[in-house]
Amino acid sequence: MKSVIAFDVSMGHSYMVVYDAWQHCIFEGDITHARSAFEDVRIRIEAQRKQDGVLPAIVFEATGVYSKALERFIQACGFEYALLNPLAAKMPSTPSTYSPMTSSVWALLKSVIADLR
Numbered sequence: 355m356k357s358v359i360a361f362d363v364s365m366g367h368s369y370m371v372v373y374d375a376w377q378h379c380i381f382e383g384d385i386t387h388a389r390s391a392f393e394d395v396r397i398r399i400e401a402q403r404k405q406d407g408v409l410p411a412i413v414f415e416a417t418g419v420y421s422k423a424l425e426r427f428i429q430a431c432g433f434e435y436a437l438l439n440p441l442a443a444k445m446p447s448t449p450s451t452y453s454p455m456t457s458s459v460w461a462l463l464k465s466v467i468a469d470l471r
Contacts, residue, residue, distance in 0.1 A: 357402050361414035363421040387423040394430055409433060415440050
């Protein structure tokens with residue numbers, strides 16, 4: 355299985371996580387939708403590609419206008435990516451228990467990755 359880079363997109367920023375091929379979270383953090391932050395993302399994607407020998411699966415939710423900046427950046431870099439249907443990506447949460455990457459989201463990501471192969 356390949357590594358996964360997933361984004362939880364919001365207005366002006368995204369929460370980014372990187373999982374290696376063994377499903378270990380190796381990075382998580384907030385990125386702004388700015389040129390300098392996108393360059394850092396590109397460097398991280400390229401580093402993961404170099405480490406794994408294959409481009410990681412890049413996945414994010416299609417949130418309309420909020421995800422367009424991220425989508426344009428990924429397209430400009432020539433990276434393949436998958437968009438999640440917002441209704442399929444929703445999960446029940448409460449403010450006290452919300453975690454951007456839960457096991458149910460990981461299962462959804464694995465199914466998207468299988469479609470990318």
